[in-house]
Amino acid sequence: MPQPVAVLGTGKIGEALLSGMIRAGWAPADLLVTTRRSERAAELRTRYGVDPVSNADAAKQADTLILAVKPQDMGRLLDELAPHITPDRLVISAAAGITTSFIEERLADSTPVVRVMPNTPVLVDEGMSVISAGSHATAAHLAHTEAIFGAVGKTLRVPETQQDACTALSGSGPAYFYYLVEAMTDAGILLGLPRDKAHDLIVQAAIGAAVMLRDSGEHPVKLRENVTSPAGTTINAIRELENHGVRAALIAALEAARDRSRELASGNNS
Numbered sequence: 001m002p003q004p005v006a007v008l009g010t011g012k013i014g015e016a017l018l019s020g021m022i023r024a025g026w027a028p029a030d031l032l033v034t035t036r037r038s039e040r041a042a043e044l045r046t047r048y049g050v051d052p053v054s055n056a057d058a059a060k061q062a063d064t065l066i067l068a069v070k071p072q073d074m075g076r077l078l079d080e081l082a083p084h085i086t087p088d089r090l091v092i093s094a095a096a097g098i099t100t101s102f103i104e105e106r107l108a109d110s111t112p113v114v115r116v117m118p119n120t121p122v123l124v125d126e127g128m129s130v131i132s133a134g135s136h137a138t139a140a141h142l143a144h145t146e147a148i149f150g151a152v153g154k155t156l157r158v159p160e161t162q163q164d165a166c167t168a169l170s171g172s173g174p175a176y177f178y179y180l181v182e183a184m185t186d187a188g189i190l191l192g193l194p195r196d197k198a199h200d201l202i203v204q205a206a207i208g209a210a211v212m213l214r215d216s217g218e219h220p221v222k223l224r225e226n227v228t229s230p231a232g233t234t235i236n237a238i239r240e241l242e243n244h245g246v247r248a249a250l251i252a253a254l255e256a257a258r259d260r261s262r263e264l265a266s267g268n269n270s
């Protein structure tokens, strides 16, 4: 009999996890969800056959609590949960920036806490979830967390000191690729292609490149060199990317995302 898992805060990531767990074979009866809005509760009941409960009831009934509210809402949620959480529960936080010590300080002594940074491709079972143990989380807690998040993609354990960097790369990562697709689709329009064709061409180029990156065993530089013919088209595009400092812009962008994750941890939630 699986132990009940509760998802607290079923927005974009919470719902993506919930749907993934059901696809992976969790019975809706073993899943609890909480939400602030009654229309949302009705939606979740219809879509997944789950029964939305209060945060307090989720804390009392579930062995594993996945906190998927915004970092800005985490303090208030923990205040609400604290009287009901005993140290035999596992608390998993998916919130950017929020440290395990932030959570531990607000819950009963020795409550096990695991910090996870998933990303939205969990919706299509291609997520990446980066996992770190808090001070009371055991190997069994980490394995249980991997079983949950591994159902919707890959997982990677890192020391918590690397979580802000992983949030910048992996948590936010899909957004950068969507941004590139958007910009390259605009380029297609400029070059005279209809929007739908430009979109399809760039998306397929992205999928093909992603599969090559994953499966070819080649370094990205080699893969790019294979596309870049002497006096050909690609080198002209690469020269423009270099002229416009795109590599430096990407490095600065991810550094800014890392810094924001650190700020959220230090309580600057505005």
Ligand SMILES: NC(=O)C1=CN([C@@H]2O[C@H](COP(=O)(O)OP(=O)(O)OC[C@H]3O[C@@H](n4cnc5c(N)ncnc54)[C@H](O)[C@@H]3O)[C@@H](O)[C@H]2O)C=CC1
Pocket: 008, 009, 010, 011, 012, 013, 014, 034, 035, 036, 037, 055, 068, 069, 070, 071, 073, 076, 077, 094, 095, 096, 117, 118, 119, 120, 171, 172
């Ligand atoms: N969207 C993303 O790509 C990723 C988000 N995250 C993290 O996941 C968390 C949630 O992000 P999203 O799903 O994007 O936000 P969201 O705004 O879509 O979802 C948060 C949900 O929590 C609900 N909520 C807030 N306070 C609540 C409470 N006290 N009780 C019950 N429900 C409550 C809100 O009504 C909302 O439905 C954030 O901490 C974010 O840093 C992590 C990885 C990726």
Ligand SMILES: O=C(O)[C@@H]1CCC=N1
Pocket: 096, 167, 171, 172
């Ligand atoms: O932008 C954010 O803060 C969240 C965390 C990682 C992805 N989205």
